[in-house]
Amino acid sequence: MGCQVTAPKRVSSANSALTDAAALEALSRGQISALGVLYDRYQASVSSFVRRATNDASDVEDVVHVTFMTAARAAGNFDGRQSCRPWLVGIAARLLHRRKRGLSRWARALRELTVREGERHTDPHRELSARDEVKRLSEALEKLSEPKRIVLLLAETEGLSSEDIASALQIPVGTVWTRLHHARRDLRRMLGRDGES
Secondary structure (H helix, E strand, O other), X not given: OOOOOXXXXXXXXXXXXXXXXXXXXXXXXXXXXXXXXXXXXXXXXXXXXXXXXXXXXXXXXXXXXXXXXXXXXXXXXXXXXXXXXXXXXXXXXXXXXXHOOOHHHHHHHHHHHOOOOOOOOOOOOOOOOHHHHHHHHHHHHHHOOHHHHHHHHHHHOOOOOHHHHXXXXXXXXXXXXXXXXXXXXXXXXHOOOOOOO
């Protein structure tokens, strides 16, 4: 007799209505279907962050997979916030920190930090092509310490609040504020924009 392979069961609509806290509680009790609920909710968001943070498409799937497996093992540590998105992005950020494959991973996130829609320099001599601006910003971001860079990216590209970043990285909120302040100040200085707020 051959081995029969069956398709995985679909997550029931009752499970998909679970809050994040309830899903993680169920997961901590061994109900693996709850991981599917969280994966369905947050895989795209975590993938997006990892893609921008790594700029290496071959790493994205691996980091996302490990992020959710780590979350499954640590489900009992979730603090019960309304959304576990910052917690998951924090896990992904810590995984990336451990991998440390180089600063070129941040290039995709740099595009998010360049001139935002509606912001234009009025001095034509200061106008740079988008490529030049990305290159300048990339070089400046490379000079930031990794802790400053991670906090800046979580705030600017992921839109996380200081409190969510603190929780995600397991650091005091005051440390987040300090790192953000210094990262922004350092970038303005390196880009010759000291007078800008």
